[in-house]
């Protein structure tokens with residue numbers, strides 16, 4: 109029987125050789141926003157290893173406060189020629205690549221944020237069970253003004269156009285994990301009394317619409333979001349399927365091609381009374397294809413984030429859950445699978461799984477991040 113993970117997939121102008129997606133993973137190796145030249149071989153190796161689609165880690169859109177820190181790659185200026193080299197290296201090895209575009213906003217993981225990490229919907233820091241160092245609701249910064257909102261939307265559109273001109277096969281808007289867009293989506297951090305508070309999806313939808321109008325009808329636009337926050341794994345934007353559907357509808361109408369659903373474990377049901385995971389529900393409710401994932405190729409015991417820093421522990425390579433993954437893809441619950449740490453650990457993960465050479469899979473080690 110043919111392996112569901114290695115069936116080709118097409119949507120619009122995007123044609124993939126298989127269902128394997130390298131999750132967006134920022135590497136923080138871009139002094140002044142310019143990606144280190146070693147990014148070329150880093151991504152090239154994952155394409156050589158037969159990864160179908162690579163999603164760049166977060167890149168800062170063309171806005172002065174967008175970057176998480178001074179080592180996050182930009183999607184503008186002097187970073188552009190490096191991205192061109194990266195994309196052509198990936199294409200030359202049969203891969204496809206999508207640029208993830210982000211704005212950090214008040215990223216709640218920074219315990220001592222510098223003053224320039226200032227934009228947020230309501231001036232509220234991300235709070236939650238995974239951190240304990242801030243009382244909920246402490247006002248630190250002024251809420252974004254209407255003019256600041258317009259500037260950020262325009263910056264996303266500019267960077268979308270830049271990514272298209274570089275030759276990326278699509279763009280992904282980073283609406284997950286507590287970054288600025290997620291701060292608008294979450295009721296804890298968006299307590300605005302204007303239209304952006306009454307409709308918390310509005311900011312995201314306006315960004316998507318602006319990007320769609322910049323890049324035209326063909327280029328795939330992915331939207332990544334998560335129910336959980338880096339500061340609160342139990343958080344949910346949609347407590348029920350109906351709430352989730354209400355969140356998704358304006359995004360579909362604005363022009364999303366595919367949703368990238370960030371979940372910490374793909375096998376966990378999103379709501380009671382169904383085995384569907386987040387990507388399964390989003391596909392069903394939105395009618396759009398979805399990417400699901402989380403925990404693929406990692407030993408269960410080494411899955412927990414947070415014990416030695418967010419992603420800072422060794423995770424053994426594992427083939428646990430692969431059959432369940434195949435079954436879910438085969439029955440169309442979701443379309444593509446995103447794989448993060450396992451592909452950091454072994455750039456040839458996809459090829460080895462396709463050929464059955466799984467005994468030689470290399471484990472993920474945090475040192476992979478240190479070039």
Ligand SMILES: Cc1cc2nc3c(=O)[nH]c(=O)nc-3n(C[C@H](O)[C@H](O)[C@H](O)COP(=O)(O)O)c2cc1C
Pocket residue numbers: 131132133134135165166208282284285332370371372401402403404406419446447448449450477
């Ligand atoms: C080092 C590292 C950096 C990450 N950076 C990003 C990022 O820039 N954007 C994003 O959406 N997710 C980011 N993530 C989350 C991953 O995309 C993925 O959702 C997460 O690692 C869970 O998948 P896994 O269990 O397959 O590793 C990062 C994860 C890691 C390990």
